[in-house]
Amino acid sequence: MREAPWPAGIRAIVYGVGEMGSLATRLLVERSVEIVGAVGRSPEKVGRDLGEVTGLGRAIGVPIEADADTVLGRGADIAVVCVGSYLKTMHPHFEVCLANKVNVVTIEEETIFPWSTSPDLSASLDGLAKANGVTLAASGAQDVFWVNLVTTLLGASHRVDSVTGYCCWNVDDYGPEVAGHLLVGQSKKYFDQFVSEHGWPEFVARQTVEAMVSQLGLTPKATRSDVEPVVAKEAVRCQSLGREIAPGEIIGTVDRTRLSTIEGPEFEFRMEGRVYRANEGDQNHWQVSGEPALQLSNEGVPYRFTTCSTVVNRIPDVISAEPGLFSLDRLGPAQYRHCASLA
Amino acid sequence: MREAPWPAGIRAIVYGVGEMGSLATRLLVERSVEIVGAVGRSPEKVGRDLGEVTGLGRAIGVPIEADADTVLGRGADIAVVCVGSYLKTMHPHFEVCLANKVNVVTIEEETIFPWSTSPDLSASLDGLAKANGVTLAASGAQDVFWVNLVTTLLGASHRVDSVTGYCCWNVDDYGPEVAGHLLVGQSKKYFDQFVSEHGWPEFVARQTVEAMVSQLGLTPKATRSDVEPVVAKEAVRCQSLGREIAPGEIIGTVDRTRLSTIEGPEFEFRMEGRVYRANEGDQNHWQVSGEPALQLSNEGVPYRFTTCSTVVNRIPDVISAEPGLFSLDRLGPAQYRHCASLA
Numbered sequence: 232m233r234e235a236p237w238p239a240g241i242r243a244i245v246y247g248v249g250e251m252g253s254l255a256t257r258l259l260v261e262r263s264v265e266i267v268g269a270v271g272r273s274p275e276k277v278g279r280d281l282g283e284v285t286g287l288g289r290a291i292g293v294p295i296e297a298d299a300d301t302v303l304g305r306g307a308d309i310a311v312v313c314v315g316s317y318l319k320t321m322h323p324h325f326e327v328c329l330a331n332k333v334n335v336v337t338i339e340e341e342t343i344f345p346w347s348t349s350p351d352l353s354a355s356l357d358g359l360a361k362a363n364g365v366t367l368a369a370s371g372a373q374d375v376f377w378v379n380l381v382t383t384l385l386g387a388s389h390r391v392d393s394v395t396g397y398c399c400w401n402v403d404d405y406g407p408e409v410a411g412h413l414l415v416g417q418s419k420k421y422f423d424q425f426v427s428e429h430g431w432p433e434f435v436a437r438q439t440v441e442a443m444v445s446q447l448g449l450t451p452k453a454t455r456s457d458v459e460p461v462v463a464k465e466a467v468r469c470q471s472l473g474r475e476i477a478p479g480e481i482i483g484t485v486d487r488t489r490l491s492t493i494e495g496p497e498f499e500f501r502m503e504g505r506v507y508r509a510n511e512g513d514q515n516h517w518q519v520s521g522e523p524a525l526q527l528s529n530e531g532v533p534y535r536f537t538t539c540s541t542v543v544n545r546i547p548d549v550i551s552a553e554p555g556l557f558s559l560d561r562l563g564p565a566q567y568r569h570c571a572s573l574a
Numbered sequence: 575m576r577e578a579p580w581p582a583g584i585r586a587i588v589y590g591v592g593e594m595g596s597l598a599t600r601l602l603v604e605r606s607v608e609i610v611g612a613v614g615r616s617p618e619k620v621g622r623d624l625g626e627v628t629g630l631g632r633a634i635g636v637p638i639e640a641d642a643d644t645v646l647g648r649g650a651d652i653a654v655v656c657v658g659s660y661l662k663t664m665h666p667h668f669e670v671c672l673a674n675k676v677n678v679v680t681i682e683e684e685t686i687f688p689w690s691t692s693p694d695l696s697a698s699l700d701g702l703a704k705a706n707g708v709t710l711a712a713s714g715a716q717d718v719f720w721v722n723l724v725t726t727l728l729g730a731s732h733r734v735d736s737v738t739g740y741c742c743w744n745v746d747d748y749g750p751e752v753a754g755h756l757l758v759g760q761s762k763k764y765f766d767q768f769v770s771e772h773g774w775p776e777f778v779a780r781q782t783v784e785a786m787v788s789q790l791g792l793t794p795k796a797t798r799s800d801v802e803p804v805v806a807k808e809a810v811r812c813q814s815l816g817r818e819i820a821p822g823e824i825i826g827t828v829d830r831t832r833l834s835t836i837e838g839p840e841f842e843f844r845m846e847g848r849v850y851r852a853n854e855g856d857q858n859h860w861q862v863s864g865e866p867a868l869q870l871s872n873e874g875v876p877y878r879f880t881t882c883s884t885v886v887n888r889i890p891d892v893i894s895a896e897p898g899l900f901s902l903d904r905l906g907p908a909q910y911r912h913c914a915s916l917a
Contacts, residue, residue, distance in 0.1 A: 235837065236791035258732050375730040379907075380870070383726045386887055386908030387718040387880040389601050390916045447910060448579035494578065494912050523876040523883070527723070533866040537730040540866070544729055564722075564907060565729030567790060569837050573733045 237262055237570035238547055244268040244302060244310040244333065245285075246324065248276055248295055250406060251313035251338055253285035254539040259311065260287060262543065263572040268302040271295040299324065303331035309546050312337035313539075317432065318349040322356060325367055329359045335367045336542050336549045340435045342369035343378070343559045344442035347454070348433055357556035368557040370545040370565065371538040376515045376529060377439045377500065379564040382446050384527050385519065391496045392521040394443070399503040399514040402483050403470040404535040410471045413504055414460070417481050422460045431458045436488040436502045445560035449492040456488045461505045469506045482506040496521075541565050580605060580913035581890055587611040587645060587653040587676065588628075589667065591619055591638055593749060594656035594681055596628035597882040602654065603630065605886065606915040611645040614638040642667065646674035652889050655680040656882075660775065661692040665699060668710055672702045678710045679892045681885050683778045685712035686721070686902045687785035690797070691776055700899035711900040713888040713908065714881040719858050719872060720782045720843065722907040725789050727870050728862065734839045735864040737786070742846040742857040745826050746813040747878040753814045756847055757803070760824050765803045774801045779831040779845045788903035792835040799831045804848045812849045825849040839864075884908050 241264045245256050248271040259266055260282075269281040276284050282291035296302050303310065310328040315321050318341045325342075328335045345353040360367045377396060385391060402410050414422050433456045444451055461483040463476050476482050483505025490498045512531035519525040544565050549557070584607045588599050591614040602609055603625075612624040619627050625634035639645050646653065653671040658664050661684045668685075671678045688696040703710045720739060728734060745753050757765050776799045787794055804826040806819050819825050826848025833841045855874035862868040887908050892900070 261732070372730065375726065379726050379729065380723060382910070383718065383722050383907045384872075385910035386722065387715065387884050388910045389604070389879075389883040389886070391910055391912065447912065449912060494914070495916075496912060523879045525875070525880075526873050528871045528873070529727075530869050530871070532868070536732075536866045537868075540732040541730045543732070564726045567725070567728035567731045567734055569734065569790065569792060569839060571837070573838075 235571050236568035239263065241265065241309065241546060241550070242267045242307045243546070244270065244307045245281060246270045246299065246310045246312040246328065247314035248281065248284055249313065251539055254536070255311050255313055255543060256281060256285040257287060258540060258543045260291065261573055262570045266291065266293050267307050268305060269293050269295045270299045270302050272297060299327045300331070303328055303333050306331070307333050308550050309334045309336060311542065312339065314339070316340050316434070318342060318345050318352045322352050325356055326359060329356065329363050329365055329367060332363045332365055334365045334549050336545050337369045338371050338538055338542050339369050340371065340373070341438055342367065342556070343371070343373060344438040344445065346558065347441055348437065353556060360556055361554045364554045366549050366552040366554055366557055368545065368549045368552065368562060370542045370559070372532065372534040372541060373435060373439050374541050374545070374559055374565055375537065376532055378442050378446070378559050380527060381517050382443060383564065384517065384525055385447070387525060388519060388521055389523070390521045391519060393497040393499070394517065394519050396500040396517045397503070397514070399505070400534045401507040401511070401513065402504050403506055407471045410469060413484050414481050415469055415483060415506060416472055416474065416476050418479070419460055419462055419481065422481055426458065433488065434486050436486045436500045440488045440490045440498045440500050442559040444490060444492060444498060445558070449494050449496060452491045452493045454488065454490045456486070458487070459485045461485060461503065467506050467508050476506060544568065578914050579911035582606065584608065584652065584889060584893070585610045585650045586889070587613065587650045588624060589613045589642065589653045589655040589671065590657040591624065591627055592656065594882055597879070598654050598656055598886060599624060599628040600630060601883060601886045603634065604916055605913045609634065609636050610650050611648060612636050612638045613642045613645050615640060642670045643674070646671050646676050649674070650676050651893050652677045652679060654885065655682065657682070659683050659777070661685060661688050661695045665695050668699055669702060672699065672706050672708055672710060675706045675708055677708045677892050679885050679888050680712045681714050681881055682712050683714065683716070684781055685710065685899070686714070686716060687781040687788065689901065690784055691780065696899060703899055704897045707897045709892050709895040709897055709900055711888065711892045711895065711905060713885045713902070715875065715877040715884060716778060716782050717884050717888070717902055717908055718880065719875055721785050721789065721902050723870060724860050725786055726907065727860065727868055728790070730868060731862060731864055732866070733864045734862060736840040736842070737860065737862050739843040739860045740846070740857070742848070743877045744850040744854070744856065745847050746849055750814045753812060756827050757824050758812055758826060758849060759815055759817065759819050761822070762803055762805055762824065765824055769801065776831065777829050779829045779843045783831045783833045783841045783843050785902040787833060787835060787841060788901070792837050792839060795834045795836045797831065797833045799829070801830070802828045804828060804846065810849050810851050819849060887911065
């Protein structure tokens, strides 16, 4: 019998102990990863044991500490960073890991392909990672479902004219911060005014399409992103806000990015995040126009869970990658590595 | 603008000029591959021009020749071999290519993972390829739809308990030889007697599952394959046999392979090939049990076309691979490489 596919002896730091960090903690423990440190900021969590705070139901001898530099300074093979969504706010967290020569894998969405939306920060982090001989990479559900399943599907294409994707996820899976970010419960008028005043971040859809195009070796010609609010047709309860959303109020958004390439193929991805009614499930649908026409669907994808599981599955890839910021286009597909402790 | 993803200057031999070889010829021409030779055996094709025989509608200056050794002896980067389905009958064709130091990519199904079903022939071909510094590999729709899409999906799995696949393809897409092979039009009694006397080859389903398990780094414990006839419930016309199949007669088979692993995960693939009624399309459905449950479907997969397009897309991989017999588990996903001449 050959060696188990999942490598033994990985030493990890859990950086961020919210909902996603808590789930990551369980997956790491079940995969026999040795957790050697935990970083948190909330006063009611700092000082307590990671196992108790994250819902394992038992202490694992790892206190949650507020001073990231101290925790990272003790060393580890990887930091699993589950804190926020944009490089603009996340880069100091990555920097403290990289400066301490600890590899980083993160659910932070922009870093799957940050070169266009944050070129200066990307270059700076890439340089810092290289100078310290470690790797920074992001993953999540988009890694498997929006990038690599689609590029794998295209392996059957003779000629691609266009690639069109649509996904839908439940705002209530991600807590009140995301519901607020999507202006859930506001009026359409407020939404339009907000977007005209503040703009709207190019959130995931753009990075997904750019990672795919880069992996395919194509050259972007023009990229356009827009957002539309999704308005409730009937009343729906928003769990994360703890209130009912009335008809006419906003229950989410559709973020869309369209990208044309110099070589010809065109790409469009519409990402809908909204408050679900009962019995709705996450969706993932892709269509390829060309010769031949192709289609791919995943019914009921659990995006929230697979964001965590894919990040954990990426750990061996990130540890073994060359130093630098590795965007998704350079990582190849994530792999399932079976682990004896899972049985 | 970077270099086009599809490499220029590939020189290919089309080996086999039936339906699949004809389609491959068109795809190669459209991708600006230089066809430097063609091998055929049918007396009404030998001596004629490849472009005319394969339906390009114009001569391309490549005569179809019967003597493979002569054609291969003139050299090429790759032979695209579209002749038959089993190593037992195909190995002399591969041998003549390899002995002439020409790489081979083929639609022959067994070679996607031939190590278990034909260990001696596999070892012999692997040795011959290595001795001549060239590579032998098989591809086809199973490469993308039954192996790599599924292993890519598993990249989101925390724990895999079982992987279960079902596909359905149209017997009438592949001509009278395949219809005969599946005993289409025979009685159930004849089918049962035939199988008990002659056995039933482990056709594609077993090699698919074994390639997947090997790619995942798992160890087979027990493998069982079986076959069930599919019986017509109502009359259906079989185009390739040119006659109507009566209710109660056979319209196809379900080939099934189940494989358990020492590590735990179990695999099952049911491959149904039958004569379609109007408006039926090819199917591909996979379900993963474990944490989380996952699902993947491709509605209306054109298996026949994608068998050819995927084989052509594999050419750069096969040319650049290390010498030897490369089964699918070692090739990574097939890639779409855009080609300027397609536009």
